[in-house]
Amino acid sequence: MANELNGKRVAILAADGVERVELEQPRQALDRAGAVTELLSLHDGQIQARNNDLDASGTFDVDALVSSADVEDYDALLLPGGTVNPDKLRVDRTAVAFVRDFVASGKPVASICHGPWTLLEAGVVAGRTLTSFPSIRTDLRNAGATVIDEEVVIDGNLITSRSPADLPAFCKAIVKAFARDVGDAGGAR
Template identity: 50%
Template sequence: MTDARLTDRRILIIAADGFEQSELEVPRDRLEAAGAEVDIASIETGEITGWDEDDWGADVEVDLKIAHANIDEYDAVVLPGGQINPDLLRVEPDAIGLIQGFAEAGKPVAAICHAPWLLVEAGLVSGRRMTSYKSIRTDVANAGAEVVDEAVVVDGNIITSRCPDDLPAFCDAIIEALAEANAPA
């Protein structure tokens, strides 16, 4: 069932092999159900393989290379976690530049679980209130964020959550941010 709150909205999900399966699929499906068009960008085209709890998960088709993504064509970016995925992406200049571009444009940047590592690499955490998976909270704090243990934290255009258990709140916050941006002034 589509609720159409996000009709005419385009969302980019940036991921690589080892993304946490639910942290890509649940936001993608919720955003599409709300009427948005969602594209998956990765380092290369083809398919990327998720991580599902304690083993490799399902493949997801990549729509475009990160290097070819145009910020002007999207209203928000979503960064799924998993341990492997953000570690691969944080050494990719195109990925970090794209995340910085979304932030500079004032568009929602949503990161869950280990994905705040990407926000650290992009220089976007200092002075912000954020959350993350418990094992990277020290990294986020050392980069200058006020780290809290909450299901979802919205600080300006940065949205963060801790883990798959927080996906309902995470998705609600993304949809709310996009619906507000879509509301008449």
């Protein structure tokens, strides 16, 4: 099934402090399935990756700035975690607006670990069911989300996962969800 995402363009929104495996492994799964992935960030050049939030873990080349990105140019969005990465994204108005508009478009949006912090800041979690890293679950509940403790949770066009330990299930779920037509991300958990 190496071609199920042929012709699909996937935006990956990340900033300095992104958890390396949470960007790298999903991106590899999407690329293997035939997607064209593009790393959007707050600044051009490279972003610094981390391992377990503490250790420097190389860099990723930025393909485009989120400030010049258009939701219409992409079929899906991936929000990796790490604690620093979403904390930087959620204080950037253009990043938050991009995420808000992406969710509103009905196109699939996948987020893992601390990544849902950006969804929270975009005001799109109220009334939704999702999962995340345990330390941000109270924040999500306070914003009106129902949070459950499962490897992967799919609620409409939102696909969320808890941590790097869930990457195999998350990667499989996002390839399947991103392969569906726009607005048909399913509702099953």
